[in-house]
Amino acid sequence: MTSLFEEITETSVDIPVRRVTITVNGEKRSANVEPRLLLAHLLRQGFKLTGTHTGCDTTNCGACTVLVDGRPAKSCTMLAVQADGRDVMTVEGLATASELHPIQEGFKEEHGLQCGYCTPGMMLAAKALLDENPDPTEDEVRWALSGNLCRCTGYQNIVKSVLWAAEKMRNSAG
């Protein structure tokens, strides 16, 4: 799939290409993209950040969820050019060099992942929730994650993982 991205960056006379600069996980990155390139594909094939998964590709499953200016967005339903000048966080931006993010820890502690396909999207949707509401009820977690599908149907542990992370984040903030 690498060739697809490189093919676009070869500026030919006929193909309109736009330069975009996006802050990805805190780092400014630029690329020449065709306007029809989806953000999910720029992240995965262009920037090699393959933690963002594309699942259904029809705006249903939420596996491709990333944060755009702090809010969750389905990156398969956004053009890369629309992210120009914005701040994008992918799952690769959660952990630091030495430490997992509490949400990632929560997924480990509470067995929040089975096959792992939906996990990056779940984690970023969870981050958007906890940034806004540090002490959600179980019901609020379920509603916040209702745009993300897990086909292993492991929702129970996903919800527990997010609640675990919320508690840990509250404790370390206090």
Added chain:
Amino acid sequence: MYPSRFRYESPTSIEEAISLLEEGKGEAKVLAGGQSLVPMLKLRFASPELLVDINNIADLDYHRFDADGSLHIGALCRHEHLEKSADISARQPTIAAAAPLVADPIVRTRGTFVGSVCHADPQGDWASCMVALDGYIVAQGPNGRRNIPVRSFVSGPFQNVLAYNELAVEAVIPAPQGTALGGYMKLERRVGDFATAAVAVAVDMSGGKVTRAGIALTGVGGTTVDASDAAAALVGGSLDEASIAQAAELAASVAQPRSDHRGSASYKRHIISTFTARLLGSISESNERAA
């Protein structure tokens, strides 16, 4: 990379957007939230030559109540802003009830109210709210602005009456004639699915009497169904068991449901009647509590 090739422009003013639409000569599409358009581009149901992305136009992401009580929703106001806003939940119960039921929470961070009305999906939740509330769209073209009542705005499934060089800049909900009461009920198989059936009700009341009423149905016709007879039967009277039952029956009678994988036609008709009665019942209760 699934969409077909297009020219992309991201104007920073309404005027610039309109002149781009002029240039597009009918082969341009406006991109706002993109939660319907981008999937359509990917499926190549839509293959515009020019995409006019209005997301970089400043000051279109508002919603506000004017001094006269009318509600104005800008072209870039996202569903989640309506869902999370305290003034909407205090003052506009039909919109407040529908907002958390539109698509799913992640789609709601990007999708827009005005874009959804323009998209004119017969399953769209906002079109029903607009009909129930007598809303209108403000369209701006090269020769200025005009107001288009939502009932004449939607001309068919996925069709609206905007001229090729017009941009829908705002949706307006007129001021209530008394206290604004209402709600939205939607049956969906799961979050994010289209409605099996849904009902929008907006009733203005003053002194125990209905001063204005609107009832609209989602998912039970080729376009949003305006249950105007059901609403008209309520105006001038109080909301009691008999008037509620009559309105529910009239609403169900104008539904044109089709049997499909979401349910049979008779089931959907039953849902319309039940939801209409429940919504009017709870409006009646909240009006009595307030009195």
